[in-house]
Amino acid sequence: MKTVVKSLIIIFILTLELFSSVNLNSANSFVKGEPFTFELEVTGSSIKFPKIEKIDSYVVQNLGTSRSLQIINGNYSEKISQKFQILPQKDFTIPSFTFEIDGVEIQSPSRKITQRIVNKTISNNFDLQLNASKQEAYVGEDILLKLIFKYKKSLQITNLGFEPPHFENFWYKKVDNKNRRYEENGYIVQELEYLLFPQKEGKLKVNPLAIIVQLVNQNSNYGNFSFLSVPVEKRVYSNSLDFDIKPLPKSVNLIGDFDINATIDKTEIKEGESVSLKLDIKGVGNFDDLEDFKLDIQNATIYDNKPQIKTAYSKKGFEGSYEKIFSIVPSSSITIPSFKLRYFDKTQKKVIEKETKEFKVKVNSLNKQEISSKLEKSNEPKEIEKVIEKSITLKDKLLYFSLGSLVTILIFGLYIYARIYKQKTKEDKPLIKKLKSCKTKEEMLKLLLPYLKYDSQLDELIFECEKTKDFKGTQKAIISLVKQLDIKG
Template identity: 45%
Template sequence: MKIFKFISLFFLFVSTLFADVKLYLPSHTLVKNEAFIFVLEAYGNDITFPNISLIDGQIVQEVASSNSTNIINGNITKQIKKTYSFYPTKDFILPSFETIIDGKSYKTNEEKISIQKALKTQSNFFDFSIKTNKNDLYIGENFILTMTFKYKKDIDILDLSFDKPNFENFWYKQIDNSKKYEDGDFTVFEIKFLMFALKEGDRKIEPLGINAKIMDNNSYSIFSSTRNKKIYSNELNFNIKSLPANINLIGEFDINASVDKQTVKKGEAVSFKLSIKGKGNIDDIHDIKIPIDEVTIYENKPIIKTQISNDEYLGGWEKVFSIIANKSFTIPSVKIDYFDKTLSKTISKQTNSFDIQILDEEIKKDVVLEKATKKIIPEEDTKEIIKVIEKTSTLDRVIFFFLGIVFSLLIISLYFYVITSKRKKQEDKPLVKKVKESKTKDELLKTLAVYLKIDTKLDLLIFQLEKTQDINSLKKEIIKTLKELKL
């Protein structure tokens, strides 16, 4: 028994000789807005890694993990490697990490990491540039940003991936009209974004990056080899000015209002429609209320429809109110104020007001006529007439009953026809199609990487995708989320 204990202690002692933890860094410098990636690698039998969730106030993600078993001089040890990633914003100290291996503490050293500004790549084979149609803007004013990447046709590019754009202080949306064309000896990719300025002052868009995997034709190996090339664009500078006080719209707008009727019976609803059309930041129109005393108002949520035409952001805003009252009332005029940049002044436009008259006399007249009719009919004839009316009424009810059934069936059939037609006509957007066509995890990650930080739910799904090998279980949820975000 003592021999077995001795052997166990001996192997435990020998295994600790091979226990260790290592920290791997790609570099001690990092380009601003790029991900900083580091690796912790531990050897031993019983390994407990540190919980790394925040570094310098930034969220850290564990992006990869691997396990292997090594046999060294007859001793079996585990090797666990974990890869972490986060986006630092300034110079920072990577802290010391403590890992417990076989009951003993091992610590890495602190490392100082410097953040450098990206500079536009100068090359005879590549060019990546960003440009805009406006640099002097007002808050809320839209503009078009164009990304243009071109490379020599004779370069064998195996893969291209755009870094997620960092459009801080700007709201943005990619426009679905990407182009690929030939320009002399170059192949050109062009992508456009609709942008809105959010904050005043001197603002900039930092250089954007592209990752290219290129076939290395200078390699002397008999086997094909590749190399990765990072290509940066120029930066853009903007002068953002604030709008006049209490104004949040900029562009050109028209406002209109209408009612379905202006004379109604007591308790009958009046439909009031309010619509605003024009070009500019129409999404920023505040919800509009109708201030009328002693009435009941039911209102729908505003419907906003937009489009981009000739680099202009056009759209319409529409809201419908149902108003019920017991006495006459007035729907007041509705006013909007917006800043016209062309005229350099604030414009006010308003609708007409509507006087609504409530009637209750018609109902009383019907009752009086009915009573008068009964009085002038002779008593003998009354019985006979009542019989005829009763028969006719029963027949009418039967007819109306069957007509009601037929009409209901027609309405139901029409409803399902419209729904079915819409489903047949509805087509997936290019991004959803691309996700559906992706067959491997790498293809899916390359497709979705540029959409990081657009939506928290989408970010979580992308990080889950990086950790799993079964992409089919996540594809449906990703497609559903992309449809909800209308990407």
């Protein structure tokens, strides 16, 4: 009897193994900066998936589930496939996960994934080239990076997908150049330009960028009906670039050539009046690293606005202007101190310090005669307008009452409409609501991973969210940016 029971158990286990399985489908390598996708495929009649939220500190994004029913030798089983995505930065291992299949725990296979260094794509059909205006620079100095993509005019391309770059250790902005698409020697050429600003010294690297090309499969069996064939997707990689970045002298964070100037509208005022001071900075250099200027003067109340900073790239380099206006109300005669600006001049290879001149403002006290004159003017009786009374009939009263009632109803209706419209416009979009409800950075990263490569600023905040300890601060910054980008989700 015991032998029969053992035999049945063995047959049962063999049957489970025959019709139950867990497969891991993925590549063995990844490219840094590109999302890595893997799939877990499970077969069985009753399947319970584990929760997969993190792998080696990387947040896992569930891309969706697919189901299918299959019959093998008259036995029914279900196949469930789940796709996942992460954004790895170094080698990692997909661990073994425990699945419950038909009441039995089965382990999925594990797999080590290594970082793959991509090389420039060599092809007669495509070419993607990175060129830099300089390979040696100082921290904060602008570097013009040009991306040139060309492809054969004869190719039937259905779509081009450029993945927005993430330049590690560089702050960057796109240069807006129009009409950068042209034909050359049988190729279509497209150009993009970026300004890079190195954020640290040392040997820095820009890894190859990629463009995803979808084109008609010319080797398909559809002949002249090429529109019926499934497009072929190909990644075209650029070359990489190496930079030697030198440090700036201590206590200096600006590099370039700047001029600073300050002006005031008057040097003598009466007590209670204000002086307007305007601060101007113009030149070529890293204006985005310019610190805000403040004023602190005893015996004076100071109001200031946010500085107006305008920048543009020209043949001279990264040109800009900084303008700020202060309104100063002194209670007695004061001296407005000079403003100082220190920067590194690459041509002279030394630190330059420039400053504005200081201003003396004389405040004249009001005398007794002026005070009494002001008081007399304020106490003068105002002219009283005569009101002409007019007799009003009962008919007039009824007409006025009707008109008043109608106007009241209209005003009330407009008020209700305005309240409803305002409430509707204030309602957050679904994605904003989800982001606000996130309690941890893991929840937020799950929501944001599908929008990776949507915007360079958003990419930086996503990476910052994964590392930051100030989750609330980063959450506010992300919500504010998503509102500006008007992302639908």
